[in-house]
Amino acid sequence: MTATASLADRVVAGEQAAIARLLTRIERRSPGVDEVISALVRRAGRAHVVGVTGPPGGGKSTLVSALAAQYRRAGRTVGIIAVDPSSVLSGGAILGDRIRMSALAGDAGVFIRSIATRGAPGGLPRAALDAVTTLDAAGKDVVVLETVGVGQAEVDVITAAQTVAVVSVPGMGDAVQASKAGLLEVADVHVVNKSDRDGAARTVAELTDMLRLAPPAPGQWQVPVVSTVAATGEGVGDLIERFDGHRAWLADSGEGQRRARRTTAARIRWIAEQLVADRLRAGHPDFDRAVDEVTERGGDPVAAARRLVQRGLGAGAEDAAAGSDPPDSDPAGSDPEGSARR
């Protein structure tokens, strides 16, 4: 408990080594990590969380480093989480190299980390959410999440962001690609990066036309299309103004509160799924007992499954006692939380 409190405290104090250690634990889902996150969630909520997504090679990492540089010039501290699965091989390292080679090298106001996909379904988005909470609680003014817009898990990661930027590049019908990947709907800001290339104006026009098909109701957010050249920083100041404008709209319109609820709902769901999944594997005493009961003594599999799920959600104290419960005990009778839920 003391160790937990002190790691959380050190993260809140902004200690780089503590942040790095916690992010490693989040990635590995090490024992005790949930308790640290529980302590941090209450101390987070101040950062502006910006998601940057789009196809591989669109210039997301380049854009994220340009954004970080621009934020730093404005005196704002930045945390960066790259969850591009390909970053395990290249992107994350490339992003890290870019930062190290740039004016941001050695700047304690920037923290960057890439996290890898692994483990259970929901594992990646959950880890991303916990990582964002960590950097937010550590006092970063802005937390930027880079994620490649491909699989559902990567799209889910965006749940952790307040403001979502979808990056397209000129040519090859990229706007259409984004629409296929379900990314157009999540965009709060469209970025046409590599605007130094031929066809940039056409891509802007394509996106603008598409947005015109569903004009916002009065008081709703008008999704802008911003052109950038991430490689030179052109348009990046503009982009930050749009991000800030979106954040102000979130606060004024009540949409920010709605998104906070959505994020919380996802977080609770992912934690609950993990709690249940932990029980539903050979080797867990409750699970093995249920299998014995149904196979050896003609028990009812439906009733056994219900009991397991209820116990999984009841969790906590009885976990320790799980091994000593009599096999035919009725968890609904002995578990006040379980029966209260009915």
Ligand SMILES: Nc1nc2c(ncn2[C@@H]2O[C@H](COP(=O)(O)OP(=O)(O)O)[C@@H](O)[C@H]2O)c(=O)[nH]1
């Ligand atoms: N011409 C041009 N190239 C860019 C621009 N931004 C990024 N790139 C290049 O595009 C390639 C992919 O960039 P990267 O940031 O790794 O893309 P990511 O996969 O989306 O993260 C790299 O070679 C970058 O140097 C830009 O604005 N203009």
Ligand SMILES: [Mg+2]
């Ligand atoms: Mg990248």
